Amino acid sequence: NKGCKLVGCGSAVPSLSVSNDDLAKIVDTSDEWISVRTGIRNRRVISGKENLRNLAVEAAKKALKMANFEPDDLDLILLCTSTPEDIFGDAPKVQRELGCTKSQLAHDITAACSGFVLGLFSASCYIKGGGFRNVLVIGADVVSRFVDWTDRGTCILFGDAAGAVVLQACDAKEDGLLSFDLHSDGEGARHLGAPINDNENGSVLEFPPNRSSYACIQMNGKEVFRFAVRCVPQSIESALEKAGLTASNIDWLLLHQANQRIIDAVATRLEFPPEKVISNLANYGNTSAASIPLALDEAVRSGKVKPGHTIVAAGFGAGLTWGSAVIRW
Numbered sequence: 001n002k003g004c005k006l007v008g009c010g011s012a013v014p015s016l017s018v019s020n021d022d023l024a025k026i027v028d029t030s031d032e033w034i035s036v037r038t039g040i041r042n043r044r045v046i047s048g049k050e051n052l053r054n055l056a057v058e059a060a061k062k063a064l065k066m067a068n069f070e071p072d073d074l075d076l077i078l079l080c081t082s083t084p085e086d087i088f089g090d091a092p093k094v095q096r097e098l099g100c101t102k103s104q105l106a107h108d109i110t111a112a113c114s115g116f117v118l119g120l121f122s123a124s125c126y127i128k129g130g131g132f133r134n135v136l137v138i139g140a141d142v143v144s145r146f147v148d149w150t151d152r153g154t155c156i157l158f159g160d161a162a163g164a165v166v167l168q169a170c171d172a173k174e175d176g177l178l179s180f181d182l183h184s185d186g187e188g189a190r191h192l193g194a195p196i197n198d199n200e201n202g203s204v205l206e207f208p209p210n211r212s213s214y215a216c217i218q219m220n221g222k223e224v225f226r227f228a229v230r231c232v233p234q235s236i237e238s239a240l241e242k243a244g245l246t247a248s249n250i251d252w253l254l255l256h257q258a259n260q261r262i263i264d265a266v267a268t269r270l271e272f273p274p275e276k277v278i279s280n281l282a283n284y285g286n287t288s289a290a291s292i293p294l295a296l297d298e299a300v301r302s303g304k305v306k307p308g309h310t311i312v313a314a315g316f317g318a319g320l321t322w323g324s325a326v327i328r329w
């Protein structure tokens, strides 16, 4: 296989909508502070029986339907998530819940807000180098389970969601994944994470070790902001160069939806006019690995993104990780 094309997308969000005013009832904040600093107005948060897997399955079913695929047409499922229901991975359970019966491969990919871009790259390698034909890539996160809901510096930012795309092997001339640029830097990990609680001082564990638990998300917002505005434009420029394109050839800029000020700063740096920038952050907040496929799905279904359009997408976040992809829809 020389190429892989995108043939379907889908998304799912929880039913409970939480506004900035709702948050102002539980932490010392205001709608004005949150909207001015972040652009976020609402976010969806799981409740009742909702969880990561059923959001992932719902998004996947919609993507399969758009692609006109049955679950057993798939030979690979990649679930990009950093908030699994099971630390050993959820992808095989999503595979079962979708109704796949052929024991096709399914596995998780952990790279926080860059997860979906890495998922696309993995799918392209599996297809172009590994003989796989039909691949489902899901980006899904339920960050609400790992947020300290008493910390106004972080709890205002995040929402839960899932998004998915279906990729199919094709001729090189129909290729929909044109180039990638991918990075990580563990030095910056201290600025953003949800680390394991025990043994944090490097102390020697007793035998038997205690059961582990994870800390809530800890973030240095200013450092993450600086990192994103510095690294994302460089990465996008490098992906564009590899594809032999410039910003003026691109129909849409689709960034991980973390903060409207980051999106605006990157768009300005790369000279993308506002009408070419996809943003749905106001409605959903930062949905981590789900944000790019969720925004893509809305843009495709609303008719903004049309067949043949070229999109440059970039993810960035914990790790630190970041990366860009040039996509043809």
Ligand code: ACO
Residues within 6 Å of the ligand: 028, 029, 030, 033, 034, 037, 038, 112, 113, 152, 153, 156, 157, 192, 219, 220, 221, 222, 224, 225, 256, 258, 259, 286, 288, 316, 317, 318
């Ligand atoms: N409501 C009201 N006041 C607040 C709130 C809040 N929700 N949060 C912080 N403040 C206060 C602070 O206490 C501080 O008060 P002080 O001046 O009295 O000390 C003041 O507001 C300024 O706080 P900063 O943290 O300096 O505010 P900043 O302008 O940096 O904005 C923000 C914070 C919105 C988090 C910003 O830094 C940001 O968006 N950074 C990027 C982070 C990001 O995108 N993270 C997502 C993770 S990346 C990924 O996707 C995994």
